[in-house]
Amino acid sequence: IFSVNDYYDASDLVTGQTDKYGEVVLRVPKGVYSIYGLYHSGSGTYAALRLVDVSLSDSASVTMALEDAVHVDGTLLTRIGAYASGEYLTFQSSTGARMSVQTDRGGMFDLKIPAGIYDITCMGSSGKRYYSGTQAISETYHTLTLTMQDAYSAKGVIWLDKDALTGVSGLDLGSVAWLEITDQYGRLHTDVADADGEFSLALPQSAAVTIRVADPGYSDWSKTITLSRDTSGMELVATPDEVLVTGYATDAGTGVRDVQVAFMPDSFLLTPVYATTGAGAPRFVVQRHAA
Secondary structure: OEEEEEOOOOOOEEEEOOOOOOOOOOOOOOOEEEEEEEEEOOOOEEEEEEEEEOOOOOOOOOOOOOEEEEEEEEEEEOOOOOEOOOOEEEEEOOOOOEEEEEOOOOOEEEEEEEOEEEEEEEEOOOOOEEEEEEEEEOOOEEEEEEEOEEEEEEEEEEEEOOOOOOOOOHHHEOOOOEEEEEOOOOOEEEEEOOOOOEEEEEEEOOOEEEEEEOOOOOOOOEEEEEOOOOEEEEEEEEOOOEEEEEEEOEEOOEEOOOOEEEEOOOOOOOOOEEEEOOOOOOEEEEEEEOO
């Protein structure tokens, strides 16, 4: 039995069975995924969990080594002790691979995973509660009781600035942008903006969290915020990473050294960038925000 889980959307899950050779071929959109495998031999249960990044590639081949599985079950509760039903609880291993499970009407969850130390997180669907903790999973059978904390709701729009020349426009809307939220304990929560770039997060009360965009080309951007109340109408604008530009200055096919090359932006909001071909070669290098 296998499952493929979108790294940023716990509800996006595909399950199935491998063939008689233990192989499976899947066609999925580019992105980041956790692949989970579970096998019952009759005398034992084995599991494997792997992180696969195909956000910038067209294919990937993964070999998973099954390990003895630990049976983990338990109950997720609200701060006042009520059952937290219908919530996606995520177990993240030390390798970054994530296994998500949805609680039932009684707040109960049940899964089988390899032994290890897991960050366990949950952003409540109501936007008013969250969970963050770390648990060593090492016994054959493990039962957990987890209690969520009150949260503030953060709603808004994410923009992925494409060229940094002018203000953002409809072309910069962060449609289905991948969001990473690092809480005050350093644990990672993930989410996906909707088709209109809108997001709705449950964030710890009065604690600093850092929001990042995991879409390719925005790895340098982050925003640290602290909420003191429920907040709506947030506008987050992610600026693009710097890009490296290299080239040669030539004259009639011959390289020319000590030549200044100017990159003049179309907008007065940006400053010109200059580079000089090297003394040992007619090559120049310049690094600047995408424009």
